Amino acid sequence: MPLSIFNKYESEVRGYIRSFPTIFAKSQGAEIWDEDGKRYIDFFAGAGALNYGHNNPIINDAVIRYLQNNGIGHALDMATVAKREFIKSFVTNILKPRNLEYKLQFVGPTGTNAVETALKIARKVKKRTQVMSFTNGFHGMSMGALSITGNTYYHDENYGVPAYTTQVPFHNYLGGEVNTIAYLRKILGDDSSGTELPAAIVMETIQAEGGINVAGEKWLRAMRRICDDFDILLIIDDIQIGNGRSGDFFSFERAGIEADIVTLSKSIGAGHPMSLVLLKPELDKWTPGEHSGTFRGNNLAFVASRVAIDHYWSDEKFSLELKGKSKIVEGKMMGLSAKYADHINDVRGYGMIWGAEFNDPGLASKICNICFENGLVIETAGSDGQVIKFLGPLIISESLIDEGFAILDKAISTALAAA
Numbered sequence: 573m574p575l576s577i578f579n580k581y582e583s584e585v586r587g588y589i590r591s592f593p594t595i596f597a598k599s600q601g602a603e604i605w606d607e608d609g610k611r612y613i614d615f616f617a618g619a620g621a622l623n624y625g626h627n628n629p630i631i632n633d634a635v636i637r638y639l640q641n642n643g644i645g646h647a648l649d650m651a652t653v654a655k656r657e658f659i660k661s662f663v664t665n666i667l668k669p670r671n672l673e674y675k676l677q678f679v680g681p682t683g684t685n686a687v688e689t690a691l692k693i694a695r696k697v698k699k700r701t702q703v704m705s706f707t708n709g710f711h712g713m714s715m716g717a718l719s720i721t722g723n724t725y726y727h728d729e730n731y732g733v734p735a736y737t738t739q740v741p742f743h744n745y746l747g748g749e750v751n752t753i754a755y756l757r758k759i760l761g762d763d764s765s766g767t768e769l770p771a772a773i774v775m776e777t778i779q780a781e782g783g784i785n786v787a788g789e790k791w792l793r794a795m796r797r798i799c800d801d802f803d804i805l806l807i808i809d810d811i812q813i814g815n816g817r818s819g820d821f822f823s824f825e826r827a828g829i830e831a832d833i834v835t836l837s838k839s840i841g842a843g844h845p846m847s848l849v850l851l852k853p854e855l856d857k858w859t860p861g862e863h864s865g866t867f868r869g870n871n872l873a874f875v876a877s878r879v880a881i882d883h884y885w886s887d888e889k890f891s892l893e894l895k896g897k898s899k900i901v902e903g904k905m906m907g908l909s910a911k912y913a914d915h916i917n918d919v920r921g922y923g924m925i926w927g928a929e930f931n932d933p934g935l936a937s938k939i940c941n942i943c944f945e946n947g948l949v950i951e952t953a954g955s956d957g958q959v960i961k962f963l964g965p966l967i968i969s970e971s972l973i974d975e976g977f978a979i980l981d982k983a984i985s986t987a988l989a990a991a
């Protein structure tokens with residue numbers, strides 16, 4: 573058994589190794605090879621951490637050069653050349669062209685760190701403990717982030733984490749007819765609703781893990797107005813949908829709104845661990861060192877990120893390219909939904925994230941297993957794992973999109989023939 577050493581020594585908590593049971597060895601762009609040389613197309617992109625692809629040569633070259641020159645690797649939050657160059661590039665290429673003004677807070681290198689930080693500063697500034705989040709939201713696994721994550725699979729009552737949070741319906745959670753905005757306004761405005769005024773409302777504009785639920789642009793603007801009217805901070809968790817996944821750098825650009833706080837991780841480090849919180853300047857009420865962390869300065873990630881931002885985000889080319897590619901992916905998904913109309917309830921997505929919802933969650937996971945056997949890495953999402961999710965690297969070629977969807981199509985028919 574090739575996986576026996578993992579099965580014997582690694583905790584039962586291991587997850588993706590079960591969905592993709594092989595030993596991976598090499599990768600390039602949107603392709604991965606296992607130890608035996610078997611090739612896989614990647615429709616998963618490290619859950620959105622590899623938007624610029626595996627071993628992107630532009631990024632790798634810069635990182636290798638930096639290492640060979642004995643560039644600073646770790647420096648807590650001390651000033652380094654790599655960090656300065658990252659800040660310059662981020663401000664010049666990302667914030668300035670979008671007329672956004674944020675202070676940058678570097679936090680520990682995983683997404684859940686950014687979410688904890690956002691919750692902490694929001695509560696501190698507003699002097700309120702309560703926060704509000706949405707059904708099917710996913711924000712990470714540490715205490716605060718887990719408290720606003722919907723799926724009970726990750727919860728155990730003994731953690732005591734749901735304290736001081738209120739979960740409210742996301743756009744279309746109750747179907748198209750129910751006005752979730754009116755509901756939220758009502759409970760916030762009514763002293764007898766039993767809902768405390770929150771410091772912040774935390775949301776993904778497109779719920780990724782939650783099943784590719786795309787909030788409408790009008791709904792997003794209405795949510796912004798609610799926050800303004802009730803003096804609530806809007807935190808947008810752009811950890812998975814930021815960094816170009818929606819076609820723009822930030823996922824909220826399509827709605828023309830601004831968040832008070834933005835969390836970024838996954839692809840912000842261009843393949844290296846990094847996490848960043850953006851704060852409206854007036855919210856930057858930290859005292860020096862009040863919020864800390866040893867690994868806030870992964871300088872390799874700064875180098876990688878800066879090169880990626882310089883290369884992909886200094887003009888509109890990449891964004892336009894993504895919008896074209898999105899149409900291709902959408903077309904492929906629509907094709908599958910027409911062909912397997914009896915089994916696919918819904919196809920939804922935006923930009924470079926798309927999902928096909930199957931009426932049988934068991935079928936969806938079976939299809940992903942067959943895909944893997946046939947050389948395609950693809951995962952499910954949603955409360956019951958009922959949604960097959962396309963999340964390929966943003967740099968994926970049209971021919972690999974074609975090839976991957978052909979494998980998916982064949983896997984669906986194989987699974988149905990066996991059912």
Ligand SMILES: *Cc1c(COP(=O)(O)O)cnc(C)c1O
Pocket residue numbers: 619681682683684685687710711712713776780781809810811812813837838
């Ligand atoms: C992945 C994810 C997180 C958590 O990030 P980790 O690096 O796994 O801690 C938080 N929010 C969203 C939207 C995510 O997709």
